[in-house]
Amino acid sequence: xxxxxxxxxxxxxxxxxxxxxxxxxxxxxxxxxxxxxxxxxxxxxxxxxxxxxxxxxxxxxxxxxxxxxxxxxxxxxxxxxxxxxxxxxxxxxxxxxxxxxxxxxxxxxxxxxxxxxxxxxxxxxxxxxxxxxxxxxxxxxxxxxxxxxxxxxxxxxxxxxxxxxxxxxxxxxxxxxxxxxxxxxxxxxxxxxxxxxxxxxxxxxxxxxxxxxxxxx
Numbered sequence: 001x002x003x004x005x006x007x008x009x010x011x012x013x014x015x016x017x018x019x020x021x022x023x024x025x026x027x028x029x030x031x032x033x034x035x036x037x038x039x040x041x042x043x044x045x046x047x048x049x050x051x052x053x054x055x056x057x058x059x060x061x062x063x064x065x066x067x068x069x070x071x072x073x074x075x076x077x078x079x080x081x082x083x084x085x086x087x088x089x090x091x092x093x094x095x096x097x098x099x100x101x102x103x104x105x106x107x108x109x110x111x112x113x114x115x116x117x118x119x120x121x122x123x124x125x126x127x128x129x130x131x132x133x134x135x136x137x138x139x140x141x142x143x144x145x146x147x148x149x150x151x152x153x154x155x156x157x158x159x160x161x162x163x164x165x166x167x168x169x170x171x172x173x174x175x176x177x178x179x180x181x182x183x184x185x186x187x188x189x190x191x192x193x194x195x196x197x198x199x200x201x202x203x204x205x206x207x208x209x210x211x212x213x214x215x216x217x
Contacts, residue, residue, distance in 0.1 A: 005078070007036050008037050009039075010063055023195070027203055042070065042075065044069050049061075056147050058135070060081075063080065063081035064139050078141070080136060080137070080202070083097065088128075113168060117158065132181075132193065134193075135148070138202055152192055154181075159171075161180045165182040
């Protein structure tokens with residue numbers, strides 16, 4: 001049986017895991033492919049309080065919490081976590097780090113998007129600037145932490161468009177495509193997305209890490 005490097009990603013979001021696996025596809029350390037697991041697949045079920053003041057702080061909080069849980073379960077795995085969200089300049093960068101909790105965690109994104117569009121009613125294109133932000137944190141078994149931060153600039157549309165993607169994708173217009181991120185193909189989105197940029201940068205770091213070779217066999 002082929003030996004694999006185990007990497008746990010601190011999420012239970014199926015849509016996000018699909019993106020993550022596509023972007024990290026081919027990641028290998030010292031000739032051994034990486035096995036990317038969600039928390040559920042790794043048998044981890046913990047509650048994490050995200051009380052950081054930035055995307056990066058929250059990503060680190062999540063990664064460290066899952067790494068500690070994995071350690072207690074006897075898993076010497078690398079843990080990756082992301083914290084991402086939407087910043088709308090006209091709304092003082094709301095919903096920002098509270099993007100997932102905006103209007104309550106149980107509120108659908110259709111309702112969240114509708115609320116944001118309503119708050120921007122009458123606001124012209126030039127004042128609808130926004131960006132998606134993604135911070136990726138990586139925690140090694142010994143506690144060493146790496147981080148990456150990336151953004152994609154765009155503007156908020158006037159209605160939800162597209163069936164691809166998830167979250168705020170249907171209202172975020174990417175200027176170079178003239179479409180929402182929910183109208184892009186998976187390949188197009190991963191090429192320009194905030195998460196795609198941050199994950200590719202982290203992928204390069206992990207591929208060159210000697211710590212993985214020594215600690216996570």
